[in-house]
Amino acid sequence: MFGLRESIFATIVYYDVFNFPLTFAEIYKYLINPEKFSGKNGGVTVELSDMANELDKMIKAGIIGHKNGFYFLPGNTELYENRIEKDKLANVKWKKFLRIVGRLQSAPYLRAVFASGSLAVNNLEPKSDFDVFVVIKTGRLYTGRLFLWLISSLWGVRRGRFDVVAPDKLCFNHYVTDDNLELSRRSLYVAQSVANMKPVMASGAVLGSFLSANKWVSRYCYNFRPVDKYRGIKPSKFMVAAANLGEFILDTKLGDLLEKVFRIVQQKRIKNNPATYESGGRIVFTDRELEFHPRSFERIVIDSYNDKMKKAGILNCLEKNSGLN
Numbered sequence: 001m002f003g004l005r006e007s008i009f010a011t012i013v014y015y016d017v018f019n020f021p022l023t024f025a026e027i028y029k030y031l032i033n034p035e036k037f038s039g040k041n042g043g044v045t046v047e048l049s050d051m052a053n054e055l056d057k058m059i060k061a062g063i064i065g066h067k068n069g070f071y072f073l074p075g076n077t078e079l080y081e082n083r084i085e086k087d088k089l090a091n092v093k094w095k096k097f098l099r100i101v102g103r104l105q106s107a108p109y110l111r112a113v114f115a116s117g118s119l120a121v122n123n124l125e126p127k128s129d130f131d132v133f134v135v136i137k138t139g140r141l142y143t144g145r146l147f148l149w150l151i152s153s154l155w156g157v158r159r160g161r162f163d164v165v166a167p168d169k170l171c172f173n174h175y176v177t178d179d180n181l182e183l184s185r186r187s188l189y190v191a192q193s194v195a196n197m198k199p200v201m202a203s204g205a206v207l208g209s210f211l212s213a214n215k216w217v218s219r220y221c222y223n224f225r226p227v228d229k230y231r232g233i234k235p236s237k238f239m240v241a242a243a244n245l246g247e248f249i250l251d252t253k254l255g256d257l258l259e260k261v262f263r264i265v266q267q268k269r270i271k272n273n274p275a276t277y278e279s280g281g282r283i284v285f286t287d288r289e290l291e292f293h294p295r296s297f298e299r300i301v302i303d304s305y306n307d308k309m310k311k312a313g314i315l316n317c318l319e320k321n322s323g324l325n
Contacts, residue, residue, distance in 0.1 A: 003034035003035065003036070003037035003038030003039075003044065004034050004046060004050060004051065004054050005054055005057075005058065005063075006034070006037035006314055006317070007031055007032050007033065007034040007036070007037055007046075007222070008027060008031070008051065008054055008055060008058065008064075009058070009063060009064065009312065009314070010032045010036075010037070010305075010309065010314070010317065011027055011030055011031050011032045012027065012064055012071055012072065012073060013073065013305060013308045013309060013312070014030075014032065014188070014192065014301075014305050015030070016072065016073050016076065016079075016308065017301050017304045017305055017308070018121075018123055018301075019076075019079055019082065019123075020079070020083065020086075020121065020123045021070040021071060021072035021076070021079045021080055021083050022070065022071050022072075023069055023070060023071075024051075024052070024055070024069065024071070027051070027055075027071060028046075028048065028051060028223055029195070029223055030192060030195055030196075030221055030223075031046065031051075031221065031222045031223055032188070032220065032221065032222070033218070033219060033220055033221065033222040034046060034222060035219075035222075036220075036317045037314075037316070037317055044222075046222060046223075055071065062074055065077060067080045068080060070083060073308075086122060086123060086124060087122060089124050089125075089126065090119075090122035090124055093119065093124050093128070093130075093168070094119070094231055096168050097115065097119060097130050097168075097200075098200060098231055098233050100130070100152075100155070100157045100168075100170060101113055101132075101170075101200055101201060101233050102233040102234060102236065102239075103151060103152075103155050103157070103239075104148060104151060104152070104201070105201070105233070105235070105236050105239035105240055105243060106151060106236075106239040106240075106242040106243050106246075107144065107147040107148050107151055107243055107246075108140075108143070108144065108147055108243050108244075108246035108247045108250060109136050109137040109140040109143060109144035109147070109243075109247060109250075110134065110135075110136065110144060110147075110148065110201075110243065111135040111136060111137055111178050111202070111203070111206050112134070112135035112178075112199060112201060112202035112203070112206045112207065112210070113132055113133075113134055113135075113199070113200055113201040113202070114132065114133040114134075114135075114197040114198060114199050114200070114202070115130065115131070115132065115133075115197065115198040115199075115200055116131045116132060116133045116173075116174070116193060116196070116197050116198075117130075117131030117171075117193075118131070119131060119198075120193075120196040120197050120198045121196045126167065127165045127167045128167065128168075129159050129165075129166045129167065129168065129169045129170070129171045130168065130169065130170050130171060131171050131173055132170055132171065132172055132173070132174075133173075133174045133175075133176075133197060134148065134172060134174065134175045134176075135175075135176055135177070135178050135181070135202070135206055135210070136175055136176070136177055136178070137177065137178055137247075138177040138178055138179040138180075138288070139177070139256075139259065140250070140255070140259055141175060141177050141259075141263075141287060141288065141289075141290065142259055142262035142263040142266050143250065143255065143258060143259050143262055144175075145172070145175060145262075145266065145290065146262050146266075147246070148172060149172075152170050152172075157169055157170050158170055158172075159171045161273075172292075173291070173292045173293060174290070174291050174292070174293075175289065175290040175291075176288065176289050176290075177287075177288045177289070178206060178209070179288070180288035180289055181206075181209055181210045181213040181214070182213035182214060182216075183214055185282070185322040185323055186216060186220075186322055187220075187298065187302065187319060187320060187321050187322035188220050188302065188305070188319045189298040189301050189302055189319075189321065189322065190298070190322050191216075191217045191219075191220035191221050191224075192220070192221060194214055194217050194224075195217055195221045195224050198231070200231060200232060200233055201232070201233055263287070266285075267285050270283065270285045271285075275294035275295075276294065277325075278294050278295060278325070279324075279325050280295055280296060280299055280324060280325065281293045281294040281295045281296040281324055281325055282294075282296060282322075282323075282324050282325055283325075296324055298321050298322065298324060299321050299324055302319050302320070302321045305319060306318045306319060
């Protein structure tokens with residue numbers, strides 16, 4: 001199929017930026033859409049047998065390397081051993097992460113928690129923190145964020161603003177309200193990030209709405225499909241009851257007033273933070289979204305990906321970032 005080889009190669013290249021070799025299933029799952037290389041708009045179908053045959057041809061031609069079920073760029077055999085160690089570390093980290101997220105069940109207005117970043121793809125280091133993507137009830141974004149801040153601080157599991165490294169701490173870097181689930185800033189990096197996200201606390205309705213709102217991801221990731229809960233947390237009736245009680249108390253005019261106060265205070269802090277205006281990242285603070293990526297890794301990833309594709313002589317599909325500062 002025209003475009004399939006380039007698509008497979010581009011997918012391996014993209015994850016090579018993260019020093020992360022892929023299995024056959026992962027290549028298929030995160031496959032960069034062949035339409036980007038074929039010039040066709042729709043009508044492209046990728047069969048598993050076609051992909052397997054193309055991978056074999058690419059290995060024989062020396063275009064990619066292969067070891068024990070993992071695929072990588074030629075000469076990067078050491079990534080296989082590193083991947084095995086990272087998978088072991090990920091199992092330990094996930095257990096810690098789920099214990100921590102379980103404590104957030106008492107937070108009013110929390111509608112979903114997704115693991116994102118390096119945790120979501122199991123590409124962790126011992127000092128890695130835990131990136132999380134959070135969904136909050138509409139009209140209570142700043143109240144919900146405050147409760148998450150208080151609970152995670154109480155348990156000592158929140159990454160602080162000035163922490164250079166924060167192993168096993170929660171990094172709340174993206175919040176959206178449940179009526180604003182479509183991510184408007186788009187790029188290959190954002191699409192792959194969404195495809196990697198693992199929901200650990202989300203109702204079926206919220207999860208379905210999130211995936212439906214972000215169908216655009218399939219323009220970048222051919223096999224983007226709904227993801228069930230990856231490793232769910234153990235529900236706590238006591239914590240859920242506490243969250244419900246908090247919402248009952250705050251679903252009043254008093255709660256409306258407090259939301260306005262919390263919004264003013266939090267937005268003022270964000271505006272006064274010098275990191276808000278740094279180049280190379282993005283800070284968003286509206287009534288429906290909060291995003292904190294002042295020094296985003298996206299630009300580095302996209303630039304590195306483009307450089308590798310240029311060296312391979314593939315120039316017709318270079319990517320842009322999602323509009324960073």
